[in-house]
Amino acid sequence: MARVVGLTGDEVAAEAIRQINPDVIAAYPITPQTEIVQRLSQFVADGLISAEMVRVESEHSAMSACVGASASGARAMTATSANGLALMWEIVYIAASLRLPIVMPVVNRALSGPINIHCDHSDSMGARDSGWIQLYSENCQEIYDNLIQAVVIAENKEVLLPVMVTLDGFVLSHAMERVEILEDEEVKNFVGEYKNPHSLLDLNNPVTYGPLDLYDYYFEHKRQQVEAMEKALRVIQGVGKQFAKISGRSYGLIEEYRLEDAELVVIAxxxxxxxIKEAVDExxxxxxxxxxxKIRCFRPFPGREINEALKKVEAVAILDRSASFGAEGGPVFLEVRSSLFExxxxxxxxxYIYGLGGRDIKVEEIKGVYQTLQRIARTKRVEKRVDYLGVRE
Amino acid sequence: MPSLKSLSQKKELLSGGHRLCPGCGASIIVRQVLSAVESPVVVCCSTGCLEVATTIYPFTAWKIPWIHSAFENAASTLSGVETAYRALKKKGKIKEEIKFIAFGGDGGTYDIGIQALSGVMERGHNLLYICYDNEAYMNTGIQRSSATPRGAATTTSPVGKAIPIGKERERKDMVEIMVAHNSPYVAQASPAYYNDLIKKVQKALSIEGPTFINIISPCPRGWRYDPSQSIQIAKLAVTTGFWPLYEVENGKYKITYRSRKRVPLIEWFKSQGRFRHLLKEENKKIVEELQRRVDEKERILLARAGEKI
Structure with missing residues (x-):
C-alpha cells in the first residue's frame, strides 16, 4: 500500500535512498543537494538506515569511496551537484569503466563560473559521455521512481553501469510536491540483494581491479562499454514495466504527451x-x-523511439537547458537532430537555449515557442536555427 | 619478530615477472610489507610505477585482491573498500578478518593525494597507508615532488647556471603531518632494515584505526646509481641521519634504530648522481647547510623521543 506524502525533491531522494538501504553511502554536501546528505545523516543518527555512511572531505573522495565499496560487493550510492560533479569527474569515468553499478542523484545546477547555485543542465550534460546512464526527472514523484528503478537497471548483468538520476536544482530539489511512497518492504523486494560476482573481498578468487590497459586491449573494453549502454535501452524499458506492477506508474525511455495527432512538438x-504540458493543454x-x-532517458539515447514518435510532425522545437559552446546547438538538439537525419x-x-543559471521559464514563453513553430510549419523555413529564451540580448 | 629464514619461506604475494626496474625499492618494500601480514589482505595502489608495472592487462603480479582507481585517491578508494567490509560484515555476509593496505608513491601521498589521505586519517578508517617515497615523480620521468629533498636534481628542478643546486625548497615532513592527524601509529622505515620495517607493519596492522608508514624507496633511474646498490643506499639514508627510523604511537615518539657511527651527509650525496653538482666547490656552503639541517632535525627528534644526543 502506498502512502501519500508531501516532500521536496531532495527529501524524496533521501527517502528513496533510505528504502533502497544501500550498504555504503559516501557523500559531500553541496547546494542544492545538501538536504539529501543532511537527511541521510539524520537517518543514520536515528538508526533508520543500516548503511555505513562516509562523510568524505570532497566529491572526488565520495566517488572514489563508492568505487572501492562497489568493487567490494557493497551497494554504494552518493549524490552531488554541478561543481561537485565536476570535481569527481575523473572518477565518474572510472566508475563506469570498472562497470560498477553506483547510483547517484545529480541535483542539476549551473557549473561555475561565474558561480551560481541555481538550475541548469550544464553539469549532467557535460557528463553525457562519461559512460553513465542518465535518467531525467520531471517532478518529485519521478525522482523517487527513477531512483528505485536506477538500482535495478544499474545492477542488471547485461548492463552493469552506473546511473545518474537528475533532478532540477531548487525547481524540484526545494519544491514540495505530492508523492506516493511505496512500502519499505515493496522497495526492498523490488531492488533485491546486490551481488558483485567479482567482489574484491572474495578472498578465494582474488581479482585485480583497474590494471593498466594499453593499446592491445583498451579499445575492446571500450567497445564492451558501448555494447552495455546499447543493451541498457531494453533493460530500462523492462524495469519501467516491472515498476508499474508495484506502483501503477509505468516508465519508458521517452514520454509522449498529446503527441498522437500533434503537428507542433516541443522536446525537453x-x-x-x-x-510545457501546461502550455500544451492551453x-x-x-x-x-x-x-x-519528454526525454526521460538521455543516456543511452533513445533515437529509435524519438523517430517513431515524430512520424506526422510538421515542426519541432528542442529546448536545451545548457549551452554547448562552439557547437551547432545545445546537446539535446544535436542528438535529436542527428537521429532524425535518416x-x-x-x-x-x-x-532554444533557455534557463541558464536558474533563469525561470514561463508558460507564456513556451506558448511563444509554439507560435514560432506554427510559423515554421506554414513557411517551411527556419530563420534562426539556435535561439535563446528569456535572455537579454 | 620472525627470522629471515622463516620469512623467506613465506608464500610471495607479489609474484616475480612484473616490469619494475632492477633494483627498484618499491617491489622490495611491498614484499617486505606483505611478508609481515598474517591475515588476508586487500591492497589498493595509487597510479604510479608500482601500479603500472605490476598490472599490465591481461597480467597481474598480485596474488591477493588488489584495486587501483586513480593517482590521488588510493586512500579514499581503500576507505570505500574498508567501509564496504564493515557494512557487509555487520550483515553477516563476510566472516573473515581482513586487513587493508594502501601503497602510494610520494606523488600520490605528499602532493596530489594528500587531501584524500588527510580525510581518511580524520575519519578513522581501519587501514594502513604506506608511502613508498622515492622522492620524485619517477613514473613520468623524474619530476620533482614535495618529497624531493633540497639540492636534488630532477627533470623539473634541473641544475643550471642560474640555479646551481637543483631543487631549492626543503622537502615536506609527511610523517609530522600524519602525526598532526592524531593517527594512533605513524612510523618511518627503510627496506635496508627489514626487521624494523616488518615490526612496524605488524604493529600498525595490530592497531585499530588509520596508520601510516613512510618508507624510503631508492630509485636507481631517478637517483642515478647502480641498481645493485639499492639496499646500501637505503642503509646510507639511515646512517647519515637523512632518514631517521622512528615511530610515533599515540603521540609518543620512539627512535627504533640509531646508527652507532654517524656517517657525514656528504657520503649520501656522493652515492647518487642526482646530487653530483653538490660536490662542486661552489656548492660547499649548501652541503654544510644541509648537514646542519639534518643535525638540527635529529636534535628535535631525539628531544621528542626523550633521548640523549
Missing part, C-alpha cells in the same frame, strides 16, 4: 516538461495541435 527534459483548448516529447522527409527543427 527535466522539470520544464511539466511547464493551446489544445485553442485548437492548436501541440504536443510534448528520415526521408525532413522536419524543420529549431533549438
Amino acid at each position: 527534459l527535466g522539470s520544464t516538461a511539466g511547464t 493551446l489544445r483548448e485553442e485548437g492548436v495541435k501541440a504536443g510534448l516529447l 528520415k526521408t522527409e525532413r522536419i524543420p527543427i529549431i533549438n
